[in-house]
Amino acid sequence: MSEILVQLSEAIIDGNVEDIVDLTEEALDDGIPAQEVLNKGLMAGMDHVGAEFKAGNMFVPEVLRSAKAMQASMDLLRPILAEAGVKHTGKLLLGTVKGDLHDIGKNLVGMMAEGAGFEVKDLGKDITPDQFVSAIKEYQPDVIGMSALLTTTMRVMGHTIKALEEAGLRDRVKVIVGGAPVTQEFANQIGADGYAPNAASAAELARKLVS
Amino acid sequence: MQVRKNNYTVNMTPTMQVLTENQIEAIYYAALAVLSETGVRVYDKEGWDLAHQGGAVVEDVQADSALVKMPSWMVDKARATLPQRIRVIGTPDGDGKRKYNMDLYKNTMYFGTGSDTPFTIDPYTQVRRRATYKDVRNLAKLAEALPNVDFFMSLGITQDTAVGTYDRWQYLAMLEATNKPINITAVDIEGLKDQLEMAYIRLGGKEEWKKAPCFSLYNEPVSPLSHSEEVIQKLLFCADNDIPIVYTPCPLAGATAPATLAGLMVQALTESLFGIVLSQLRKPGCQVIIGGLMSAMDMQTAVYPYGSPEMALLSAGYTEITKWMRVPEYETAGCSDAKCFDEQACMEAAINISTAAMIGGNMIHDIGYIEQGLCSSPHMLVASDEIISRTKRILRGIPVNADTQALDVLDQVGPGGHFLGHDHTYNRFKTENWRSALTDRQVYADWETSGCKDYQQRVQERMVEILEADAAPLLEPKMYQELRRICELADARHKDEELDVQMFV
Ligand code: B12
Numbered sequence: 001m002s003e004i005l006v007q008l009s010e011a012i013i014d015g016n017v018e019d020i021v022d023l024t025e026e027a028l029d030d031g032i033p034a035q036e037v038l039n040k041g042l043m044a045g046m047d048h049v050g051a052e053f054k055a056g057n058m059f060v061p062e063v064l065r066s067a068k069a070m071q072a073s074m075d076l077l078r079p080i081l082a083e084a085g086v087k088h089t090g091k092l093l094l095g096t097v098k099g100d101l102h103d104i105g106k107n108l109v110g111m112m113a114e115g116a117g118f119e120v121k122d123l124g125k126d127i128t129p130d131q132f133v134s135a136i137k138e139y140q141p142d143v144i145g146m147s148a149l150l151t152t153t154m155r156v157m158g159h160t161i162k163a164l165e166e167a168g169l170r171d172r173v174k175v176i177v178g179g180a181p182v183t184q185e186f187a188n189q190i191g192a193d194g195y196a197p198n199a200a201s202a203a204e205l206a207r208k209l210v211s
Numbered sequence: 212m213q214v215r216k217n218n219y220t221v222n223m224t225p226t227m228q229v230l231t232e233n234q235i236e237a238i239y240y241a242a243l244a245v246l247s248e249t250g251v252r253v254y255d256k257e258g259w260d261l262a263h264q265g266g267a268v269v270e271d272v273q274a275d276s277a278l279v280k281m282p283s284w285m286v287d288k289a290r291a292t293l294p295q296r297i298r299v300i301g302t303p304d305g306d307g308k309r310k311y312n313m314d315l316y317k318n319t320m321y322f323g324t325g326s327d328t329p330f331t332i333d334p335y336t337q338v339r340r341r342a343t344y345k346d347v348r349n350l351a352k353l354a355e356a357l358p359n360v361d362f363f364m365s366l367g368i369t370q371d372t373a374v375g376t377y378d379r380w381q382y383l384a385m386l387e388a389t390n391k392p393i394n395i396t397a398v399d400i401e402g403l404k405d406q407l408e409m410a411y412i413r414l415g416g417k418e419e420w421k422k423a424p425c426f427s428l429y430n431e432p433v434s435p436l437s438h439s440e441e442v443i444q445k446l447l448f449c450a451d452n453d454i455p456i457v458y459t460p461c462p463l464a465g466a467t468a469p470a471t472l473a474g475l476m477v478q479a480l481t482e483s484l485f486g487i488v489l490s491q492l493r494k495p496g497c498q499v500i501i502g503g504l505m506s507a508m509d510m511q512t513a514v515y516p517y518g519s520p521e522m523a524l525l526s527a528g529y530t531e532i533t534k535w536m537r538v539p540e541y542e543t544a545g546c547s548d549a550k551c552f553d554e555q556a557c558m559e560a561a562i563n564i565s566t567a568a569m570i571g572g573n574m575i576h577d578i579g580y581i582e583q584g585l586c587s588s589p590h591m592l593v594a595s596d597e598i599i600s601r602t603k604r605i606l607r608g609i610p611v612n613a614d615t616q617a618l619d620v621l622d623q624v625g626p627g628g629h630f631l632g633h634d635h636t637y638n639r640f641k642t643e644n645w646r647s648a649l650t651d652r653q654v655y656a657d658w659e660t661s662g663c664k665d666y667q668q669r670v671q672e673r674m675v676e677i678l679e680a681d682a683a684p685l686l687e688p689k690m691y692q693e694l695r696r697i698c699e700l701a702d703a704r705h706k707d708e709e710l711d712v713q714m715f716v
Binding site (some may be wrong): 056059060061101104105108151152154155159179180185186188189190198199 | 242347370375439467508511513708709710713715
């Protein structure tokens with residue numbers, strides 16, 4: 001493998017936000033196709049980060065720095081990939097549901113998903129079913145992720161899925177749910193496509209659902 | 212029971228110090244700077260208008276929120292009317308007497324549970340499952356019986372009742388089993404109104420509430436530096452109705468607050484100071500308790516740790532700030548990140564309870580929490596009661612005076628004798644020495660004969676003993692029906708918000 005791809009994946013692992021843009025340009029100038037830069041450079045690095053995080057050798061702020069480096073490089077690659085007709089990993093639309101103001105877990109899911117190559121649109125917190133519906137129309141996501149940390153607001157996840165059905169959008173998106181009191185059983189009850197107990201597995205789940 | 216740290220003629224209570232006075236002042240003045248220069252975001256128009264009328268600068272007004280900056284004199288002014296002492300007294304026994312008195316001011320100390328856990332550990336099967344009405348009642352019964360639990364919070368969400376109105380059902384379950392002061396939670400302002408109504412009924416009228424409220428309300432601003440509509444509306448309602456309000460942020464270092472503990476404290480204090488000022492603008496004398504649940508994110512699991520040394524340390528440091536300010540405060544201890552009642556649970560509770568006690572916070576909550584506040588454990592509650600008792604013994608210290616030095620006794624026994632049969636031992640051993648039926652100190656053979664029971668088993672037995680003990684109902688049937696009716700009416704009003712699938716199977 002070319003030296004520059006190794007350097008790129010190292011820059012991802014080190015969270016080297018400063019040099020990643022130059023390295024990405026250099027790789028493209030060397031004639032390496034954008035897709036290869038993504039898969040063999042960036043994603044190779046992120047896979048390593050993911051494994052190290054799971055093993056307890058890397059920590060949240062380090063993973064987020066890597067994800068940030070990944071995003072900086074993706075900003076360059078995205079238009080080229082789009083032009084070449086390469087399908088991106090996917091678009092994830094995120095929000096904490098209406099009535100709920102807990103957002104740190106949702107933010108973390110968003111950052112981890114970016115690290116996994118997703119284009120993430122975060123609607124914020126206190127999001128109504130209607131807001132989800134219109135955002136789906138506007139952004140055309142592949143996956144929507146809803147977060148709730150209250151038993152009272154968990155109900156809104158069910159209401160939102162209903163609203164998607166009523167708007168005829170349910171088949172167009174995969175729905176994933178999470179948050180501390182949410183469980184797999186609850187996800188099944190309301191007809192979500194998936195549940196994950198933490199941010200890393202949320203990103204993995206989203207990736208599985210779009211592949 | 213309350214332990215005053217200013218016992219005897221000079222203060223001989225063992226104490227702990229986390230911050231020096233200079234450090235406290237540095238944090239306080241930094242918080243004033245943040246409140247006046249960075250400002251806080253307020254998501255309630257009534258709230259930002261009130262702040263504006265009181266002298267605050269209101270900027271960047273959006274449809275849903277505004278940035279509010281409060282000059283420091285507003286804090287000085289608010290503190291002049293802020294009560295230094297707040298009393299919450301429990302509900303009356305059969306004889307009409309309200310015997311559980313929580314008198315909160317500098318150096319008094321009370322312990323209580325945490326609230327609203329989605330899960331609980333079943334007292335018999337010891338399996339983790341969703342909490343129910345009966346669990347809340349059981350846990351309240353335990354709290355009623357445990358001598359070192361001074362106030363109660365619903366150690367579980369009632370999840371076999373309607374979801375959107377669970378707060379009223381929880382309150383009913385608590386009133387069924389304890390007369391101790393309660394720190395309630397409310398799903399919204401309507402839930403708060405209903406519970407106040409229930410309290411009036413329980414006390415026999417509003418006048419009795421005026422003498423002393425029987426509950427306080429738990430209310431949390433949103434870190435970092437935001438105050439939601441819900442939180443502001445609750446604060447204003449409490450001010451108008453003489454409900455003591457616990458205004459306590461939950462910042463998490465590295466996630467919703469700076470990663471450095473001092474930075475987190477500055478932020479938390481800014482958040483509480485805003486609440487103090489707004490409350491006093493609404494009604495001078497409004498009763499506010501500030502404090503905290505503060506911790507640093509675990510950067511491997513991304514959880515909010517409840518059993519970490521940082522949690523205990525922050526809680527202790529913040530308590531010192533509130534003492535310096537002379538404002539009643541809320542602290543955290545008796546909680547753990549363990550998933551069951553195990554060695555880790557006990558270790559974490561023992562350390563955070565003793566730290567809290569050595570500092571001496573007013574309302575020390577979250578006894579009985581495991582799994583980062585997501586699960587309650589009746590075992591943890593019973594064990595914590597013992598840990599508190601132990602700690603209180605340490606707080607009694609070693610009084611040193613002519614009487615306790617016992618020179619006369621030493622002289623009588625002299626070299627080589629013993630003290631076993633001496634009157635002095637007979638008279639003093641019970642008050643000098645702490646003991647507990649739960650702690651085992653038998654010799655090995657006796658321990659073996661008594662069934663080789665480890666701590667978990669002994670706690671289990673004690674818990675079951677309390678749960679199964681006959682207890683006269685605390686609510687007359689008529690009173691129960693009246694209270695229940697408020698819950699049912701609330702359910703009827705909110706029926707349409709429920710999901711048509713069963714949420715918790
Ligand atoms: C911090 C906190 C707050 C802060 C939140 C600040 C903020 N900016 O987010 C504040 C103070 C605002 C707050 C307020 C309240 N809180 Co609160 N809060 C917490 C606490 C202590 C930690 C939450 C947290 O940040 N965890 C860390 C993050 C990283 O974890 P996480 O959110 O669970 O997210 C992870 C996973 O769940 C998953 N995930 C999350 N979202 C998603 C989405 C998808 C799609 C997927 C796949 C995965 C996923 O991945 C994340 C990362 O690994 C929890 C206790 C707990 N241990 O959960 C209580 C807790 C959630 N709160 C609780 C309560 C009751 C409240 C209040 C109602 C209190 C009150 N009576 O006023 C208010 C409600 C305000 C509102 N309307 O939302 C209860 C909830 C009980 C329930 N189920 O109903 C809890 C459990 C504590 C308790 N026992 O009382 N709270």
